[in-house]
Amino acid sequence: PWLRSFFFFFEKLNLTHGAVSRQIAKLEDWLGLKVFERGARGVTLTNEGNRLHLRTTEAFALISVDSDRWVEPRGTAVVRLASIPSVSGLWLMPRMATLENDPTRLRIVLDVVNRQADLADEGIDLSVRCGRGRIPGRVSVQLFEEHLFPIASPDLAREIGGGDPARLLKFPLINDSDASGWRAWFAAQDVDYRPRPQDRRFEDYLLVLDAAAPGFGIALARPPLPADQLRSGLIVAVDER
Incomplete structure (x- = not known):
């Protein structure tokens, strides 16, 4: 309202x-x-205003939870949880209130890091990671499974149109840290892909979504992370319009 x-x-x-x-x-x-x-x-x-609202909300939320690491909570069980910024802002934050209001009354201290935290050396209790889950000496629980698919701004998606997967190579592709995601996606389509000068690369998935929304290129959706952006229409599935 x-x-x-x-x-x-x-x-x-x-x-x-x-x-x-x-x-x-x-x-x-x-x-x-x-x-x-x-x-x-x-x-x-506007669309730009909605993007600004989403990003500032995420930013303030991350500032709020990250500042908790400097204040030791009292009177309740404390769990230190490490995660990269994109998972923290897009998946964990919407669930924090539910987790902390659980009957166990846990107090979650979130460590937002752009790397895999060392659980033993950094005093971390839990870590959310992307992988196959087989980590020696650790117990892993699957939270969700990724299903990659191309996404773009509505205007760019209309310009791309339908057709063979190789048609996407006519446009800039947006990579998350490295090109492994796009290489895997194109390989599944029997298309060879190698990074090109016109492609873009960002160290964090939040920036990937920010670049895709105004039409800078085609990104890969990593559900459930871009759920809000897809729901709001800032980005759309290239082949499911």
Whole structure:
């Protein structure tokens, strides 16, 4: 509801309509894009505004949970859980409240790292990793199974159209850390793929989704991580429109 009207801001910040409108105008001017669509029924987010909302929400959530590592919780069982930023922001955070409200009353301290944490040396109790699950000396439980498929912005997906999987090579491909995902996907389609100068590479999957949404190239969906972006329509499956 707050996305459709500025009245929420008036009450929470004790600001006038004019003051809020000026701040919104400054934000849009600074970003160089339109964040809100203003209509007779109120205000809604543009596609760019929705992307900004998703990313800032994830960022503030990660800041909140990562700051917990400096404060030792008291009076409850503490579990230190390590994960990479994309899994933390896109999969763990929406489930944190449910996990902490479990009858066991666990307190989860999330360590967000862009690498595989060393459980023994860093005092980590649990770690969410991508792999086959066979880690010597560790007990593994499968949380979900990935099924890769190409995704793009709605406009780019329309431009790509249907047809042979090799048609995707006419467009820039977005890689997550390395090209292993695309190589595996194309290999399953009997198509040879090697990274090219026009392809893009990012160290974190959150940036992959951010690059795919405005049409910078084709990315691979790694469900359930891009569920919100697919649900909102910021990105779509290339072959399932």
